[in-house]
Amino acid sequence: MTTTLAADPWPAPTASGPLDAVVEVPGSKSLTNRHLLLAALADSPTELIRPLHSRDSALMIAALRELGAVIDAADPGDLLVTPRPLRGGGHIDAGLAGTVMRFVPPVAALADGEVRIDGDERARERPMGPVVDALRTLGADIKAATMSDGAAALPLIVHGTGRLAGGRVNVDASASSQFVSALLLAAPRFEQGIDVRHVGSALPSLPHIAMTAAVLRDRGVFVEELTGDGEPADGAPSRWRVRPGPVSGGRIVVEPDLSNAGPFLAAALAAGGRVRVPRWPATTTQAGAQLRQLLARMGAAVDLSGDTLTVTGPADGAIHGIDADLHEAGELTPTIAALCALAHSPSRLRGIAHLRGHETDRLAAITTELTRLGGQARETEDGLEIHPAALHGGTVDSYADHRMATFGAVLGLRVPGVAVRDVGTTAKTLPDFPGMWSAMLAQRRGAR
Structure with a gap:
């Protein structure tokens, strides 16, 4: 170690x-970074009230600015995010933030050019394979470093074309629920939305995926939480569908962490x-x-x-x-x-x-x-x-x-x-x- x-x-x-x-x-890191990312994909400006201001949120803000979003201070501590067309040509520092290194690549795939993503030394040791493999299945062109087991890792080069087909994909998220959340957050902008099924062993941190589904619904996005057979999930879901469509802006108050x-x-x-x-x-x-x-x-x-x-x-x-x-x-x-x-x-x-x-x-x-x-x-x-x-x-x-x-x-x-x-x-x-x-x-x- x-x-x-x-x-x-x-x-x-x-x-x-x-x-x-x-x-x-201070505000929740998990909610702040999810709302920031959705604000960059929205069809109108978003005002974030009491977001977290920390290294992880600063890295997300810098990443979204690199992709074209305009993010300004509103009232003291608040943020105003104005979406713009996603652009390539930038370099994104993910630091050691899992929400940046996993959530940003699907958005970068929607940009109009190459986006490079790297992070701290330890970030290059954290699993990235499931989200990279899923994006490739959905039509993204990504070059990645590899870990000792051959799985994808940072740094990444995402060759965005301004669009991504989306559709059905299987993901082994047994190492992190963030692999599912990453795909769901960007899915409203995929041409076919997404139908993602977890195919690994037990899925950790399910509340974080429920959080992702909730923030999407708060923005007017249609999300279904299902069993593997496609039935509505009364208990723990293992499959999620997001329909393509607009993401609303508005005023969001962030809960404390x-x-x-x-x-x-x-x-x-x-x-x-x-x-x-x-x-x-x-x-x-x-x-x-x-x-x-x-x-x-x-x-x-x-x-x-x-x-x-x-x-x-x-x-x-x-x-x-x-x-x-x-x-x-x-x-x-x-x-x-x-x-x-x-x-x-x-x-x-x-x-x-x-x-x-x-x-x-x-x-x-x-x-x-x-x-x-x-x-x-x-x-x-x-x-x-x-x-x-x-x-x-x-x-x-x-x-x-x-x-x-x-x-x-x-x-x-x-x-x-x-x-x-x-x-x-x-x-x-x-x-x-x-x-x-x-x-x-x-x-x-x-x-x-």
Whole structure:
């Protein structure tokens, strides 16, 4: 595993007392980047209210501008996206953003010329084969690098012709639901729309595909979620149809990022006291909504009153271990794993083998870093087992992974002497995580 080489590790603060904090969480990265992309494909301007401003969203904005969209600041923090004909001739930097490296190639195939797409060094190790293979089946001309197993990888050269036929295609999305979402988002502009069937093993992060279907419907696009036989899906779908047609503009208010709320809500258990997050949606397609049930099972009191979610840590400070299938909410794993390492009973996190292909191999990273701090963790075929152990201070490597950095911060609340190498990687989805963390810790119970 490649580690992050960065100077001056950030000393993760240890909580000096129970919290009584309110944390305003920025907009959802997943929703922001989906809405940005659809705004570039729309038939009229879109105003995005409270979008996320972070490295991942900045990379998406830069990519869409390179493809011709006009994106301007509206009111402070808001964005106005005016669609223009998609143009080729540009070079797109995907960084380490899965939503850019997977979502942009189908749009680039609709441009009127060559588009080059590359990213960070680690991005060249992330799976791209299913979306590249699917686009080739649908008529796109793409040149790609190859991984050791022969699968397509960044960098890509997409030879856009201004159109794509679309139609039926099979996709193995067992490594990432983003392969399906990438095709669905661009499908309204395909001549035949799309009929995509997942043909691999279990499909991870289904809520993210449900999110994609929801944002398409919000823009007036017809989407069907089906079984493999084409029947309406009452349970988990494995096939999706999108009809070709216009994508509407309008005014879109972006929900807060519920997964990014995770470390702050987890602080109520690790430090004690309570943490409140305003603007929590009553209904949502975000996988982070599962935090409510997960934290309650680990001993927290969880209350949603109005639009404010309040998590209160157990009075005795005892965190319960958990046996949880996180297949649909794998992004929560580092936060939950940090709490498991502080728990008084064993934990098993299942259904998350696909995390080996994220920003880093998160299962190996969590195991390595917990072991470094004296913890007891081991990888299983599809997840992690974590047992109680006396943790000590040390430096946690982030592996250029924002969620590994916040993992270290949660541990540091209860374990003195923890530092996080390259905490700046949190800017991928949180523009000022260290500042937000310090501000939360300053809001202590009884403080004036």
